[in-house]
Amino acid sequence: MQTTHKLKVMHVVRTPDLSAGGFISYIDSLRAGLAEHPVSLSMESVFPRNQSARVLALKTPVSFFRRVQRKLVDTDVLHVHGxxxxxxxxxxxxxxxxxxxxVLTMHGHLHAEMMRERQLSKRVYLALIGNAILRDAAAILVTAPAEAAIVEQRVPQARIHQIVPGLAVPAAAPRRDAAQAGQxxxxxxxxxxxxxxxxRELLQAVANATAQGMVLHLQVAGHGHAHELRRVQGDIKRLGLADQVxxxxxxxxxxxxxxxxQADVLPLPSRSENFGFVVAEALRVGVPVIVTEGVGLAPLVREHGCGTVIPVGDVEALTDALLSYREADRRAAESARAHAAAVACFSLEKMGAECAAVYADAARAGRLQS
Structure with a gap:
């Protein structure tokens, strides 16, 4: 009886720390999507925690390299994130x-907004090393058309694969308690x-909507650099939002x-997001969203009518969007469409099948070259 060879794929990331971003959510979704495919995943990281990068800046990368090189001998494909x-x-x-x-998954690293951070060092790195890494990849995975267009400036289109991350979407929308009149x-x-x-633009919009008689309560989940936290805290005090945020x-x-x-609306007014995992998570449970045109899922939100899409950095448009959700009927209609959009678009099985095909092609090409 012929047995199917199980492809071994190693993922490498900077850190497995969930606070570092959507890398781990992506890998977890992929692992679930590959459950019915002959592919096994492993993961290696340079740093154990997001905060440890500077402390372990030299010793840990050396041990990471040795470990990865040793394990790759018994691995078919390396999957690099970023x-x-x-x-x-x-x-x-x-x-x-x-x-x-x-293969590479880009995670928005070449988006204009991301390139502005440490711009000079990133441009030098791409010129000396990064473009060669892109050029030699067996495949490059992106999550949205906008990201594909950016990558196409550096890599032939034939090696770019747009694969939408999947989620475990319940067949029926979860039961949620809608906000009552006066709440x-x-x-x-x-x-x-x-x-x-x-x-900070969202805080200003909340203050603007409050001044127009709307009652809102904002919960902010996430952390960052201390100086940005001080700016946010300063805005909350200056805008008189201490009881609302x-x-x-x-x-x-x-x-x-x-x-x-428990949420009525999830706002994500980012300047850029290659995908927007938290938006997908909100749609999965039937929560309408407010996103900017810089968010990768903005076209889906617009097409399915499950939220509001606004221009990047437009506080007035963000204020108007908040005010529009006063209407309970609108929230209910968009909630139903949000869950329907998630069912239609965020398939774990499709993500798994498409990535399994990419891995098989990469492994096959690797064997031919060896």
Whole structure:
């Protein structure tokens, strides 16, 4: 009886710390989507925690490289997350040394907003190393058309694969308690405290809507650099929002899911998001969203009518969007459409099948070259 070879795929990330962003959510979804495919996943990281990168800046990358190179001997494909960082440079170097193909998931690293941070060092890195890493990848995975267009400026279109991350979407929308007349509209913001997330614009919009007679309550889940936290706290005090805004800090996924079920609207006024996992999570449980045109899921939100899409950085448009959710009928209609959109678009099975095909092609090409 012929047995099917099980492909072994190693994922490399900067850190497995959930507070570092959507990398781990992506891998968890992929693992679930691959359950019926002959693919096994493993993961290696450079740093154990998001905060440990500077403390362990030299010793840990060296041990990471040795560990990855050793394990790649018994691995078919390396899957690298992002284009910047020790895990990319050393992971790809190890793959080349043992003759293994690698694929990349970009996670928005080449978006204009992300490129503005440490701009000079990133441009030098791309010119010296990064473009070669992109060029030699067996495949590059993106999550939205906007990201594909950015990557196409550096890589042939044939090697770019748009694969939408999947989620475990319940067949029926979860039961949620809607806000009653006279109660505050419950807003739930999830994201790092970082200027490109648009939290300070959201605080100004909440203050504007409050001045126009709307009653709102905003919960903010996420942490960031101390100086950004001080700016946010200063805005809350200056705008008189101390009784309306809760800063929760980082919360575990289970608590995030619980609070999502209590929310009326999830606003994410980011300057850029390659996908927007938290938006997908909100739609999954029937929560309408407010997103900017810079969020990868904005076209889906617009097409399915499950939220509001506004221009990037437009506080007036964000204020108007908040005010529009005074209407309970609108919230109920968008809630139903949100869950329907998640059922239609966020398939774990489709994500798994498409990634399994990419891995098989990469492994096949790697064997031919070896």
């Amino acid at each position: 284009i910047f960082g020790w895990h990319v440079l050393l992971g790809v170097w190890a793959a080349r040394r043992v003759g293994r193909p690698y 505050p509209l419950r807003l739930f913001f999830v994201g790092r405290l970082h200027p490109h997330k648009g939290l 809760e800063l929760l800090g980082y919360i575990e996924p289970a608590e995030r899911d619980r609070l999502l079920l």
